[in-house]
């Protein structure tokens with residue numbers, strides 16, 4: 145369980161990190177190391193060069209703009225879970241971060257590493273898709289914003305290009321009348337999501353004016369159940385309306401492994417999607 149030999153460089157700035165990336169083929173950024181190092185020990189990843197970005201303060205922290213919250217890519221899960229700004233204006237992200245693994249993982253693992261690794265069983269991808277977050281990528285020549293829904297392209301694969309670093313994630317603040325909830329069924333050994341459901345509901349004058357439901361753990365990439373969200377619009381979001389809307393859930397190509405079959409994952413999505421919508425509705429009230 146030893147990784148292959150590799151060279152190590154510590155970046156002193158974002159520009160330095162991009163220069164190092166440009167001058168080394170087969171290089172990987174090292175953030176919290178909680179996905180990359182295990183992959184290297186298993187020889188599932190064998191980068192010849194590690195570029196340690198872990199000390200770049202410019203990639204850390206949570207700041208507020210008028211309508212949005214900007215989270216640096218190197219912000220840890222523990223910082224997300226403890227953030228007053230998120231708890232007030234985007235509680236679903238703090239709620240999901242608090243459910244990740246254990247304190248050791250939450251203290252080292254970062255939001256950027258979590259989504260760049262694109263493990264289908266990670267907790268944050270579905271939340272960011274449901275929120276309509278924007279992921280900011282940077283190369284030596286350009287800044288590139290990517291919608292979270294377009295960022296995840298396949299199992300462990302994203303639209304991050306070989307010459308780019310992720311700098312931040314921008315999240316719209318949830319307004320008054322919007323409730324949110326993230327619920328997960330965790331794998332008993334790893335704590336990763338076998339099924340994670342993220343729901344947002346906005347209720348105005350007694351009826352649903354906006355809704356979003358997204359899942360991770362079920363398919364190779366997080367997916368938004370847009371049929372369910374559309375079916376909720378205009379309803380009172382009562383239990384019967386939620387049941388009717390959930391009938392529109394379609395799961396294409398659910399994952400199957402020794403712990404959970406595709407059929408079981410689909411059943412979990414039906415049950416936990418419903419529960420997440422109900423919880424979001426109750427919080428919107």
Ligand SMILES: Cc1cc2nc3c(=O)[nH]c(=O)nc-3n(C[C@H](O)[C@H](O)[C@H](O)COP(=O)(O)OP(=O)(O)OC[C@H]3O[C@@H](n4cnc5c(N)ncnc54)[C@H](O)[C@@H]3O)c2cc1C
Nearest residue numbers: 173175176177178179180245253254257260266267310335
């Ligand atoms: C025992 C254990 C249990 C876990 N349980 C859960 C869980 O329940 N839920 C969950 O969601 N996660 C879980 N995780 C994963 C954890 O959340 C990690 O934080 C996350 O997967 C990777 O983040 P990291 O900062 O450690 O990234 P690293 O391991 O350092 O990097 C991961 C990948 O992202 C790339 N990368 C990192 N930062 C950037 C950047 N800024 N720009 C471009 N590329 C970048 C790296 O090059 C690498 O390819 C668990 C991990 C462990 C070890």
